[in-house]
Amino acid sequence: MHVAVIGRGILGASIAYHLALKDVNVTVIDVHNNNSNATSNNFGCLNVYNYEPDHYFFLRQSGIEYQVRLASEINAIDFVHQVGTLRWAQGAGTHARLVEGICRLEKHGVPFELFEPGDVAKYLEPGLNPGRVVGPVVRVPLEGWSDGSRFSRCLLDAGGSHIANVSAEVLRYATTRRGVSIDLKSATIQADKLILAAGIGIPALMQHHGVKIPVNAEPGVMFISTSAAQGPLSHVIYAESLHFRSHSPTQVIGGHHGAFVPNGYNAEQEAALTAQLVFELYPSIKAGTAEPVLGIRPVPEDGFPVLGWLDERRRTYVATTHSGITLGALLGRLCASEILGAEDELLKHYRPSRFNKV
Structure with missing residues (x-):
């Protein structure tokens, strides 16, 4: 069997790797030379906190656990950092949400620890100043971050001779009696099956089917500090709408998911404001500037993965998801199994048909 995969991000790479394990020949096609934009320019979250409903929480939990196991199999253990996360609230509303998350962790049997705010700098992160905190600080050892770009390359390398990489733009494709024909600028590839794992490129590719798969391209501005910290952070930090972690032994990467950025700010201004707020919480970093990093995230309309024929x-077969770093390794294995004929019960909630019901 020959399978073509459009998209070289972590999900496409994982599908290719798991097909290769079954002696399937795979051609991975991407317009980028390395990984997809979303996988490369990504904070790299591995998290489950406060996600619902139950089936989605379980999928994320399983995704982290599987990625950690898989990393040891493909020599990628240095790129998966299960360092734990710290979270806290600074207001009554966000404290209620924090408590909801704690209850959800308990329900699913995910270990966690609660700390007094004053103990964070004393025992966990000496350079951190959480400021005003309402309630406890929550530590979740399961969570962390992953270098999705390097992890994806390890997946493709581990596939060996069964995986061929092609850097080209897909012009069109069509199903035939024997399989699928994919037209590139300089060549045509014939395959038995085609996997659409192109993230934000999914809607354009779907025009060939007349099927609606609404995937939004959501921009995300992050920063990487150009100043040196006195020491690396041990955890990934989630402080209200801010999130940040060590990017290197002397640098911090951070972003936000709030609405505190004034309208009209460009990427440089947004990154500088986010960095300023992070530096207030992490004063051990020396004064400096912040280099903006812009990522484009594929987010299905309802926020859940889209997986199926x-x-x-x-x-x-279409395969796309938000939170690809958390979910991509596991979804790649499950999708590969389905492509080879074995449907998986874990994926029944995420079929593309949900967007095309009359």
Whole structure:
């Protein structure tokens, strides 16, 4: 069997790797020379906190656990950092949300620890100043971060001779009696099956099917500090709408998911404001500037993965998700299994048909 995968991010790479394990020949096609934009320019979250419903929480939890195991198999252990996270609230509203998250961890049996705010700098992060904190600080050892770009390359390398990489733009594709024909600028590839794992490129590719798969391209501005910290952070920090972690032994990377950025700010201004707020919480970093990093995240309309066949003859399969770093390794294994004929119960909630019901 020959399978073509459009998209070289962590999800596409994981599908290719798991197919290669079954002696399937895979051609991975991407317009970028290395990884997809979303995988490369990403904070790298490995997290489960406060996600719902239960089936999605379980999928994320399983995704982290599987990625940690897989890393040892593909020589990628240095790129998966299960260092734990610290979270706290600074207001009554966010404290209620924090408590909801604690209850959800208990429900699913995910270990966690609660600390007094004053103990954080004393025992966990000496350079951190959480400021005003309402309630406890929550530590979740399961969580952390992953270098998705390097992890993806390890997946593709581990596939060996079964995986061929092609850097080219897909012009069009069409299903045939024998499989799928994919037209590139300088060549045409014939495959038995085609996997669409192109992230924000999914809507354009779906025009060939007349099927609606709404995937939004959501920009995210992060920063990497150009100043040196006195020591690396041991955890990934989630402080209200801010999140940050060590990027190197002397640098910090951070971002936000709040609405504190004034309208009209450009990427440089947004990164500088986010960095300023982070530096207030992490004063051990020396004064400096922040280099902006812009990522574009594929986010399905309802926030959940989209996984499944697009045609009755099972020639074309779509695979896209937000939180690809948390979910990509596991979803790649599950999707590969389905592509080879074994449907998986874990994926029943995420079928593309949910967007096309009359």
